[in-house]
Amino acid sequence: MTVSVPQRIGLSPAKSCNPKLADGPWEFDALPGYGPGSSETDPIPDATTRPGQLPRAYQEMPAEQLHARIRSAKATLAERLVILGHFYQRDEVVQHADFLGDSYQLAKAALAKPEAEHIVFCGVHFMAETADILSAAEQQVILPNLAAGCSMADMADEDSVQTAWEEICEVYGVDPENVTPGPDGKLPILPVTYMNSSAALKAFCGRHGGIVCTSSNATAVLEWAFARAHRVLFFPDQHLGRNTAKAMGIPVEQMPMWNPRRALGGNSPEDLQQAKVLLWHGFCSVHKRFTVSQIDKARADYPGCRVIVHPESPMPVVDAADAAGSTDAIRKYVAASAPGEVIAIGTEINLVNRLAAEYPDRTIFCLDPVICPCSTMYRIHPGYLAWVLDELVEGRSPNRISVSPDVAAPARLALDRMLAAAPK
Numbered sequence: 001m002t003v004s005v006p007q008r009i010g011l012s013p014a015k016s017c018n019p020k021l022a023d024g025p026w027e028f029d030a031l032p033g034y035g036p037g038s039s040e041t042d043p044i045p046d047a048t049t050r051p052g053q054l055p056r057a058y059q060e061m062p063a064e065q066l067h068a069r070i071r072s073a074k075a076t077l078a079e080r081l082v083i084l085g086h087f088y089q090r091d092e093v094v095q096h097a098d099f100l101g102d103s104y105q106l107a108k109a110a111l112a113k114p115e116a117e118h119i120v121f122c123g124v125h126f127m128a129e130t131a132d133i134l135s136a137a138e139q140q141v142i143l144p145n146l147a148a149g150c151s152m153a154d155m156a157d158e159d160s161v162q163t164a165w166e167e168i169c170e171v172y173g174v175d176p177e178n179v180t181p182g183p184d185g186k187l188p189i190l191p192v193t194y195m196n197s198s199a200a201l202k203a204f205c206g207r208h209g210g211i212v213c214t215s216s217n218a219t220a221v222l223e224w225a226f227a228r229a230h231r232v233l234f235f236p237d238q239h240l241g242r243n244t245a246k247a248m249g250i251p252v253e254q255m256p257m258w259n260p261r262r263a264l265g266g267n268s269p270e271d272l273q274q275a276k277v278l279l280w281h282g283f284c285s286v287h288k289r290f291t292v293s294q295i296d297k298a299r300a301d302y303p304g305c306r307v308i309v310h311p312e313s314p315m316p317v318v319d320a321a322d323a324a325g326s327t328d329a330i331r332k333y334v335a336a337s338a339p340g341e342v343i344a345i346g347t348e349i350n351l352v353n354r355l356a357a358e359y360p361d362r363t364i365f366c367l368d369p370v371i372c373p374c375s376t377m378y379r380i381h382p383g384y385l386a387w388v389l390d391e392l393v394e395g396r397s398p399n400r401i402s403v404s405p406d407v408a409a410p411a412r413l414a415l416d417r418m419l420a421a422a423p424k
Helices: 005-009 056-060 063-080 103-109 125-134 158-172 199-207 218-226 238-247 269-274 292-301 315-320 327-335 349-358 382-393 405-420
Strands: 081-086 099-101 118-122 140-142 190-194 211-213 232-235 277-280 306-309 342-346 363-366
Touching (some): 063 081, 125 140, 158 232, 199 405, 218 232, 306 315, 327 349
Parallel strands (some): 232 277, 342 363
16 A cells, blocks of 8 residues: 555656665564665664554555545544644655644644644654643644654764763863853853754753754854854754854864764864864764765756755755755745756655645756655654544544653753744
8 A cells, every 4th residue: 555655756666775665664663773765874773662553454454544534533633633744754644734844843833733632743753752842731742653763863862962061071171060151251062952852862952051953943043052152062963063054154174073982072172172063973864865976967967957955964065056955945945946947956855756746847856866765754654644543533642752841841941942043
């Protein structure tokens, strides 16, 4: 019943990053790793911490029946339910979302339906955690497939960040549990975590005067941080941090990488003293695939074409592109284009396909010729959505995501600061 990515976009299986994408995601939920299409360099998570589950009846149910059950459950639950869908979700899921957006927009959408008892988040684990932190106490957040994690988020864990913080503060001669401003009124260091991180790391930022950012408001967040501190520890995505800071005029030489597996992150004390942004050694396996040679080929094949990429892409790719921006910025860039234009896009394939279908009078294609969706977003399938909605109708709450109050309170501080930093 699953429609494979190659079939959906008219490519042969040989051009898919993994032919197993045609299989149902339940085939991989209990296995280590992030599923078909994930990068071999991604860390392997503990599959027992977030096991997926789907009753066999839903695995074998025809697609038409799944969609009918989803529509029926939505009608039954009515205002008691809101479904949030990320731009990277497959079309079969997106069609049922009440809100569609990027992580910044969906964080705000979680606040927009206070009357909804159930928030079903068609995204990944850290997004559902954020929705639980921001929603009212009486609201329940449901993640259709608990195996939908995020390899980037898993690249920075609480223990590693705490150890890094202590080492960094020792270099700057400050108490890691009580970093205070210097004579000029600025902190020596302030933590900034990308939305793609655990609730524990958002709480870490909240406790240490820090903030959360998204790709939509990263510039506004860094401006907020530099108004209060001389330096920023930015985790877990090195590329978003580097590209954003570079666009603000910060030299690359003042952005050392922090490798948590090496003493002082692999830096000298002098490096850290001169630093403005300390970049965590993390990345997105989808956006890391884009290259300058792909951009060169697109321009050779389509002279005059325009190229826009996501800022999670490597710096040389962002530098070579005509523009870079969040998923919502990419959508707006395409919307502002004229009929007949050719636009090459460096981001997740489901969004690119959706834009190509929405604007058939333009030529829109993905820079990467080997189709590889976000393997963890791909874990959300209509089967899981139908199952959790049927359960909610029966009065049961499967796969509820609940952040403990001691974590949620400081994480909410950091998220509220993020929501106040409007995108530029």
